[in-house]
Amino acid sequence: MIINYLNFNEMRKIILVLISSVGVIYGMNAQKPNYQLAKLFYDGKISQVISSINEISPDDQKEIVLKKLTIEKETILQEIAAVYSKSFSVSEIQEILSFYNSAVGKKWTSDIGELNSKASDIFMKWEMKKLESQ
Helix, strand or coil, X not given: CHHHHHHHHHHHHHHHHHHHHHHHHHHXXXXXXXXXXXXXXXXXXXXXXXXXXXXXXXXXXXXXXXHHHHHXXXXXXXXXXXXXXXHCCHHHHXXXXXXXXXXXXXXXXXXXXXXXXXXXXXXXXXXXXXXXXC
16 A cells, blocks of 8 residues: 555656646747647647546546646647648748637637538538439
């Protein structure tokens, strides 16, 4: 039992050190446009997954699970940011951010799901008509 407790405490210390490191890395990356873009598109989605996983975690593990997933979240955001950096220059990413942070960009973001659904319905009806007429 003492060994398990020591392992738990050691693991907890390691997690706290990692979280501190993530805070430093986050501070450095938070100002980078590619990271801001990754955060804009994926922060909410990742947070939802973390919340869902944490809800089903055993009560005595919730704190550890949450801390671990928080570290993973930052890693995922950094990986996504790296993908953006390979395809877009800093100035292009800044333009994308400017659009999504503008009024029309925010409207686009909030309406895109419904717009895509309606557009898909139109396309599918057209496709079915064309396939039936063959």
